[in-house]
Amino acid sequence: MFVSVVLIIVLLVGLSANSSIKSILPQVLVTNLKFSRLDIAKSSTDLLMNANLNTVLQLSNNNDKTVLYYSPMKADISSENINLGKKTLSGFKQDPGNVTSLKILTRLRKSKVYDVDATLLTNKEKTLEALVDVFLRGKLSVDWLGFKVHIPIVIACESVKQSDVINGLKPACDVRIFSE
Numbered sequence: 001m002f003v004s005v006v007l008i009i010v011l012l013v014g015l016s017a018n019s020s021i022k023s024i025l026p027q028v029l030v031t032n033l034k035f036s037r038l039d040i041a042k043s044s045t046d047l048l049m050n051a052n053l054n055t056v057l058q059l060s061n062n063n064d065k066t067v068l069y070y071s072p073m074k075a076d077i078s079s080e081n082i083n084l085g086k087k088t089l090s091g092f093k094q095d096p097g098n099v100t101s102l103k104i105l106t107r108l109r110k111s112k113v114y115d116v117d118a119t120l121l122t123n124k125e126k127t128l129e130a131l132v133d134v135f136l137r138g139k140l141s142v143d144w145l146g147f148k149v150h151i152p153i154v155i156a157c158e159s160v161k162q163s164d165v166i167n168g169l170k171p172a173c174d175v176r177i178f179s180e
Helices: 002-024 115-126 162-166
Strands: 027-042 047-060 068-070 073-079 082-089 092-094 099-112 131-144 147-161 174-177
Touching (some): 027 162
Antiparallel strands (some): 047 099, 068 092, 073 082, 073 131
């Protein structure tokens, strides 16, 4: 009986903490997704791709009182099975009610790619129909009940359609907690 009561209390505290944490997470939107360079070159043995991609994410802290602290985050960007670049972003602080733009500039130089993937990406990019995946991994810290809590997060912007961003639709990203 005692064990059951303790388990119920632990479960209720866990659910309460989980819902409290989810309510403080930022809203993340993709506001820019632009290739300034995308070309393919053939070497004697391989197909090589060069690409420059400018991605901008808008992070909104919609909380009234909670300050969000972001650790340095690792960004991975890909499209059509092609890794378009990795970047480490500096950590930052975001005050309540603040909107922050994160600029992620990635460069790919002479990277070996498969013909089918490269052709698919270049053809879709020409018609502004490229689908891009953006993942940021890091930790979000908040002051909660007098303690600084560090929460592993993944910001996942999956299958973001280039034309949606260009048309100003600002696709939303998923913020996942306790992920890495």
